[in-house]
Amino acid sequence: MNIAIIGAGMSAAAAVTVLKQQGCQVSVFEKSRGPGGRMSSKRALAGSLDLGAQYFTARHDDFVAQVESWRKQGLVQIWPMQPWVFENSVLSRSDDQQVRYVGTSTMHQMLVPLFEGVDCHYQCKINELSFITSNVSSHSHGQWQLCSEQGECYGGFDALLLTSPPQQSRQLLTGAPILSQIPTDALLPCWAVLLELATPTGVKMDAIFVKDGSAGWIARQSTKPGRQSARLRDVADAPEQWVLHFTADFSARELEASAERLSELAAAELSRVLGRTVDVAAALCHRWLYASYNPALAPCGVLFDRKMQLALAGDWALGGRVENAWLAGKMAAEKLLELRDQSGGAR
Numbered sequence: 001m002n003i004a005i006i007g008a009g010m011s012a013a014a015a016v017t018v019l020k021q022q023g024c025q026v027s028v029f030e031k032s033r034g035p036g037g038r039m040s041s042k043r044a045l046a047g048s049l050d051l052g053a054q055y056f057t058a059r060h061d062d063f064v065a066q067v068e069s070w071r072k073q074g075l076v077q078i079w080p081m082q083p084w085v086f087e088n089s090v091l092s093r094s095d096d097q098q099v100r101y102v103g104t105s106t107m108h109q110m111l112v113p114l115f116e117g118v119d120c121h122y123q124c125k126i127n128e129l130s131f132i133t134s135n136v137s138s139h140s141h142g143q144w145q146l147c148s149e150q151g152e153c154y155g156g157f158d159a160l161l162l163t164s165p166p167q168q169s170r171q172l173l174t175g176a177p178i179l180s181q182i183p184t185d186a187l188l189p190c191w192a193v194l195l196e197l198a199t200p201t202g203v204k205m206d207a208i209f210v211k212d213g214s215a216g217w218i219a220r221q222s223t224k225p226g227r228q229s230a231r232l233r234d235v236a237d238a239p240e241q242w243v244l245h246f247t248a249d250f251s252a253r254e255l256e257a258s259a260e261r262l263s264e265l266a267a268a269e270l271s272r273v274l275g276r277t278v279d280v281a282a283a284l285c286h287r288w289l290y291a292s293y294n295p296a297l298a299p300c301g302v303l304f305d306r307k308m309q310l311a312l313a314g315d316w317a318l319g320g321r322v323e324n325a326w327l328a329g330k331m332a333a334e335k336l337l338e339l340r341d342q343s344g345g346a347r
């Protein structure tokens with residue numbers, strides 16, 4: 001069975017793992033330069049920077065086992081942090097005992113081996129899909145063809161899995177019967193800002209959940225294991241780097257704001273929460289149009305259209321977060337394997 005997957009984030013990686021184990025041929029199409037999706041880290045002089053997912057948790061037995069395996073391979077470590085909470089203008093230590101993991105040395109490190117040996121097409125944004133049907137010995141069978149923004153077409157796929165944000169998948173599946181099941185506003189935006197300070201704050205906190213104001217999350221990058229580059233590891237006065245995520249409401253209101261404005265707002269917010277002035281040396285802003293799950297929606301589950309040999313999955317299908325992306329990718333692969341089992345393994 002020959003399967004095409006759009007996206008190379010956590011859900012696609014989980015699907016690829018199951019499909020490869022079952023002997024399927026898999027081709028992956030990803031618009032970015034490599035795997036990671038919303039878990040991507042940026043490489044910088046001071047090491048790797050996490051502008052998307054900050055950590056992940058593991059609650060489901062299957063994912064706990066998977067994380068343990070990654071830990072043994074050195075791809076994941078526990079982030080030994082104790083979060084703080086900023087609420088009603090008061091900063092207090094949280095008694096939260098949640099175990100939090102990070103990929104090392106980049107957040108998406110564990111995805112890299114999962115895509116090894118797979119036919120991956122990076123920097124390949126798919127902008128057109130066709131399902132071409134034919135009647136063979138009284139039952140109808142179709143094949144998917146994918147065409148990229150660059151005008152290249154790839155065909156002959158027995159099944160298709162989309163792991164792109166649902167808002168983007170809707171555009172690719174205009175007119176398809178499954179369209180009515182794809183949520184319209186499942187993922188909300190987030191502005192992420194990295195602030196590198198010229199003078200240290202001296203604050204020892206690792207991460208802060210901000211409950212009032214325009215930020216939702218503030219974390220000190222260097223407190224994560226494996227983040228600092230070898231070049232800076234011995235330098236005692238490596239610059240302090242703080243990552244700040246603005247809330248979904250604020251990010252939606254400021255969607256078109258300039259990097260300059262966002263850097264200033266982020267510095268003001270960091271200063272307000274820490275209760276001291278901050279001296280910013282450099283800033284980096286990243287806009288995620290589709291970041292985190294909309295808590296007002298009930299998750300729709302993994303979507304599957306048997307007739308069209310089509311599945312849609314991602315964190316959004318199960319309520320957001322890295323763990324749900326992995327679980328959803330696995331479920332989608334199992335659904336697609338039903339197609340092969342029903343056709344007697346002929347495909």
Ligand SMILES: Cc1cc2nc3c(=O)[nH]c(=O)nc-3n(C[C@H](O)[C@H](O)[C@H](O)COP(=O)(O)OP(=O)(O)OC[C@H]3O[C@@H](n4cnc5c(N)ncnc54)[C@H](O)[C@@H]3O)c2cc1C
Pocket residue numbers: 006007008009010011012029030031032036037038039051052053054055056057124125126127163164165168190192245288290291292313314315316320321322323325
């Ligand atoms: C700012 C931010 C903070 C977060 N914090 C946390 C956290 O602390 N803990 C946690 O558990 N989760 C967090 N998350 C959520 C977590 O990152 C996601 O749950 C997870 O990475 C989703 O994986 P996915 O495979 O479902 O989707 P994605 O990672 O979004 O993968 C989809 C992929 O599809 C690609 N794509 C889209 N359209 C096309 C196309 N037309 N052609 C080709 N490729 C395409 C995209 O480039 C992307 O790589 C955060 C996310 C963000 C953005």
